[in-house]
Amino acid sequence: DIQMTQSPSSLSASVGDRVTITCRASQSISYYLNWYQQKPRKAPKLLIYAASSLQSGVPSRFSGSGSGTDFTLTISSLQPEDFATYYCQQSYSTPPYTFGQGTKLEIK
Amino acid sequence: QVQLQESGPGLVKPSETLSLTCTVSGYSISSGYYWGWIRQPPGKGLEWIGSIYHSGSTYYNPSLKSRVTMSVDTSKNQFSLKLTSVTAADTAVYYCAREKGLIGDLRGVFDIWGQGTVVTVSS
Numbered sequence: 001d002i003q004m005t006q007s008p009s010s011l012s013a014s015v016g017d018r019v020t021i022t023c024r025a026s027q028s029i030s031y032y033l034n035w036y037q038q039k040p041r042k043a044p045k046l047l048i049y050a051a052s053s054l055q056s057g058v059p060s061r062f063s064g065s066g067s068g069t070d071f072t073l074t075i076s077s078l079q080p081e082d083f084a085t086y087y088c089q090q091s092y093s094t095p096p097y098t099f100g101q102g103t104k105l106e107i108k
Numbered sequence: 109q110v111q112l113q114e115s116g117p118g119l120v121k122p123s124e125t126l127s128l129t130c131t132v133s134g135y136s137i138s139s140g141y142y143w144g145w146i147r148q149p150p151g152k153g154l155e156w157i158g159s160i161y162h163s164g165s166t167y168y169n170p171s172l173k174s175r176v177t178m179s180v181d182t183s184k185n186q187f188s189l190k191l192t193s194v195t196a197a198d199t200a201v202y203y204c205a206r207e208k209g210l211i212g213d214l215r216g217v218f219d220i221w222g223q224g225t226v227v228t229v230s231s
Contacts, residue, residue: 001170034217036154043203043221044154050213087154091216096169097156 002026002093006086006100012108017078021103023071023088032092035064035073038102039084047086048073083107110134112204112222120198120229126191130204130222131184138162138182142207144218145178145189147200155200159207159216160187194229201226 003026013019023033031051036044046055048064051071061076075082088100116128130143137143144159158168160178168176172191180187191198201224208217 032213032216036218043205043224044218045221046208046217046219049208049217049219053213055219089154089216089218091213094216095156095158095167095173096171097216099154099156101153 001096002029002090002098004088004090004098004100006088006103008103009101010104010106012106013078014108015078015080019075019078019105021073021086021088021105023066023073023100025069025071025090025092028068029090029092031067032090033064033066033071034089034091035062036087036089037082037084038087044087078105080107110206110220112206112220114202114204114222114225116225116227118226118228120194120227121231122195122229123193126189126194126198126227126229128189128202128204128225128227129186130188131186132206133185136182137180137185137187140210142210142215143180143187144205144207146203146205146218147198148203148224149197149200157189157191157202196229199227199229 005024033051035048038044052064085102085104111133142159145157160166175192177190203224204222205218206220208214208219
């Protein structure tokens with residue numbers, strides 16, 4: 001299986017900050033990398049697919065980049081509603097699709 | 109718009125079979141897409157269980173393959189999950205979700221999710 005490792009595991013930031021979360025794959029996955037946001041007791045929400053494509057309806061302050069093994073999710077200016085847990089997921093090799101362990105973004 | 113809703117028992121005894129159904133509204137399953145199940149143990153991350161096409165074609169997570177069966181009922185616009193021989197480790201929120209597309213970089217991208225259903229394995 002392809003292992004996905006996110007860093008950091010948790011992060012404290014303030015409204016208005018620029019935040020970057022990193023995801024590393026255990027082998028090359030080209031650009032088959034997706035990002036999800038999950039709020040407590042809610043289902044995950046797709047933010048970014050294919051490394052850098054913004055899902056319809058997602059604010060443009062979210063962006064993704066990377067290819068191969070290293071990827072980043074950037075939030076350009078944190079809003080109060082962005083405090084959540086973020087997961088990366090590879091869809092290059094199936095089965096199985098695999099997720100990172102999550103990054104919890106908290107208010108400083 | 110497309111909506112998914114999970115249903116099934118919230119409590120299952122150890123060694124028994126977990127059975128869940130996902131009802132799709134706003135879209136006919138028989139028109140296409142792969143439909144998947146993902147679970148999340150309490151306080152932990154996400155694990156993909158498997159996906160099914162409207163034709164019945166399936167692919168499963170190898171770690172669960174020996175215990176998983178997925179099926180589709182196009183007449184009811186539903187797809188289902190069965191997980192046998194459950195243990196406490198199978199306690200989780202179970203989500204059903206739609207894969208965004210059929211080919212290329214849209215496969216394995218889950219763009220529409222159900223709200224999730226909690227399943228506890230306990231005697």
